[in-house]
Amino acid sequence: MTRRMTGGEAIVSGLIANGVDTVFGLPGAQMYPLFDALTQAGDRIRTVGARHEQACGYMAFGYGRSTGKPGVYSVVPGPGVLNTTAALATAWGCCTPVVCLTGQIPSAFIGKRRGHLHEIADQLGTLRSVVKWAARIERAADAPDMVAEAFRQAQSGRPGPVALEMAWDVMAGAEEVPAARPAVIDANPPPAADEIARAAALIRAARFPVIMTGSGAQHAAAEVARLAQAIGAPVAAFRGGRGVVDETGEHGISSYAAFKLYPECDVLIGIGTRLEMPTMRWANMMQVIDRPAPPPHIIRIDIDPDEMARLVPHAGIVADAADGAAALVAALAGHRAADNRERIARARAAAATETAVVQPQMDYLAVIRDVLPADGLLVEELCQAGFTSYFGYPVRHPRSYVSTGFQGTLGFGFQTALGVKVAHPDKPVVSITGDGGFLFGVQELATAVQYGIGLVTVLFNNEAYGNVRRDQEQRFGNRLIGADLVNPDFLALARAFRLDGYRVHSPAELRPVLQAAIAADRPSLIEVVVPRGSEVSPWPFIHPVRAY
Incomplete structure (x- = not known):
């Protein structure tokens, strides 16, 4: 017809x-x-x-x-x-x-x-x-x-x-x-029995397996949790795979806690991830590692068969993350895993103690995490608070932490968060951004007001591209160029766009303001004033160097 x-x-x-x-x-x-x-x-x-x-x-x-x-x-x-x-x-x-x-x-x-x-x-x-x-x-x-x-x-x-x-x-x-018709999505390939058996044998022989998740595991939270429970493994992610397992639960850990545990790992299971942390962040960002030698033995579950050539595993399971994880659980029936909960808790506590020096970002993130409900959504940005959130903001639910991933697209955060809020009108959504990145899309404050998008934007104003400034200070003899910024009056800007505007100077001041803004469910801008150059660098915990 x-x-x-x-x-x-x-x-x-x-x-x-x-x-x-x-x-x-x-x-x-x-x-x-x-x-x-x-x-x-x-x-x-x-x-x-x-x-x-x-x-x-x-x-x-x-x-x-x-x-x-x-x-x-x-x-x-x-x-x-x-x-x-x-x-x-x-x-x-x-x-x-x-x-x-x-x-x-x-x-x-x-x-x-x-x-x-x-x-x-x-x-x-x-x-x-x-x-x-x-x-x-x-x-x-x-x-x-x-x-x-x-x-x-x-x-x-x-x-x-x-x-x-x-x-x-x-x-x-x-x-x-x-007449139009809906798309017919391709069926996922079933996990190959021989690769499942090879992976299961590696896990059975392991003393301390670790799971890392990526974007491809976001829909597989239940299956990944069952696998973690079955083998006693901690679960970590860098950006895209965060929240697949609750990072405050028995098995979920931050990326830095994973770094601390990694020397003990003899089997690494990557699910829907490129495994950027161990092969680049914790190794050498300038050197390609595509055939890593054990330990640890690497198991990969990925829907993209090309991934098995980009980073060659010791057991490569081409399958959907949920299907692959479920097949591994079935193959491991009867396996008696070590109880690693105390080891995981120690690493989490040690990581929290060490990363607490990253101030004031950690204290601000603690307020945001405490005020946001467990299933509230946070959208990061390439700013000092955003970078710190990679390891300093516990993610509780799948798809509740939105990141730019490896592209590092400065200015994406506020604009992306508007789309997140449109998709989730009944959940609180917070955008954390810096003064530099925010001004890439400041005009979209008008969009938020026009369409009643109740996004809460927490703007950290340090009057600089903070990373650029620190790098020029420390690596280029303090020869500054293009790093310091002259900003508008952000409170006046909020008023000009007819949205709720606030200014705070401390985590204690942020708490009641953020609570009120979330409760109001209206477009709002909260400026956090941060003295230029005062933030402690988060990078030692993103690119950590192992002491031997």
């Missing part, structure tokens, strides 16, 4: 068929037919606008990262979509499903280099360099199948961002279009 519709309407019909409830977007000439179709969709799809295209991409990333469902955004082609490529690269690095919908110049002009509005030489090729899959929809009638394919690609195997483009004339033109 077909229905006559425009290309824009055909795309939106595909979104509805795939369960999309929110699109982040910024309309423009080539995208008018799609945004008109979103208007006609009514309350079936909520459209959230933005003041800069980069925010559309970051909000979609936050939505996808915190839900596991594809985040969708739409912007104009050329400079518009180019403004979102940092968000796409972040989604790619964090294995997060994001669907980018953009336009194209008129069909007859593609490849002609005549200088049509928003033309770039090879938009599809540019997009393919930062996403998992990208394609052009050539006809409105092709849109339902192409949209379904985009959602299949975004969610099958290793999740990631995808992009679809449609030419201006095709999006505005109309023809008979078949």
Whole structure:
């Protein structure tokens, strides 16, 4: 059965068929037919606008990262979509499903280099360099199948961002279009019996196994917890895998506590992770380690078969994290694991004592953790408090800690947190950011107010790019360039954008203000004044050096 519709309407019909409830977007000439179709969709799809295209991409990333469902955004082609490529690269690095919908110049002009509005030489090729899959929809009638394919690609195997483009004339033109359908997600490969047996044998022979989780394990919390219990293993993560196991429970530990335990580890089980900590952070960031020699023996569970060549394990299980962990538990039936709870508790206590020197960040994070409920969401940023949160903020639930991952995209945090809050309107969401990164997207305060997005932003103002300044002081003879900042009056800025604004000078002052802001559930900005250069560096606990 077909229905006559425009290309824009055909795309939106595909979104509805795939369960999309929110699109982040910024309309423009080539995208008018799609945004008109979103208007006609009514309350079936909520459209959230933005003041800069980069925010559309970051909000979609936050939505996808915190839900596991594809985040969708739409912007104009050329400079518009180019403004979102940092968000796409972040989604790619964090294995997060994001669907980018953009336009194209008129069909007859593609490849002609005549200088049509928003033309770039090879938009599809540019997009393919930062996403998992990208394609052009050539006809409105092709849109339902192409949209379904985009959602299949975004969610099958290793999740990631995808992009679809449609030419201006095709999006505005109309023809008979078949009914849209939902994507059929690829079935996950079953764990290979011989690899499960090899991994189980290594675990049975181990004295002290350790589990590390990544983004690919976020949906497998129950299975990972059962595996940790079955083998008596601590569970650690650096960024993407945090919260898979409660970091305040018997088995969950911080990345620095894991560092302290690592010399005792004889079997390392990586689940949905690149194992960045032991192979780069704790080794040598300038030297590729792709065939590590034991100890420890490395077991990897990963949906992406290519990972087994990037870092060659001693047992490689190509499978979904939940399936692989469950298969290991079954294979270990009857295994009597050592009781390592006391060893884990000692490492956790020792790590807490040592990292307590990272002030004032640790005390501020302790307040935020105490005020936020266990399932409240925190979005970090590349600032001193954000870096400290890698090891200094216990994460209790899956998908409740949103990070930029290895991309390190400065300025992502506040904009991403808006998308997280849109996805979780009934949960408190806190964005921690620095004055430098925050100003990358400060205009989105208007978006928060316009759409009633009750995000609480805690802005640490040290009037500097703190890391840059410290590095220039310590490594380049105190020759400062581009590190010190001149900032606006952030309280006046909050008032100008018509949102709640506060200023505090200590963790004790932050507590009641944060409690009130969360309770109000309105857009709010809390400036934390930090004297320039006063923060203790968190980096000795992120790149720790082992003393021998």
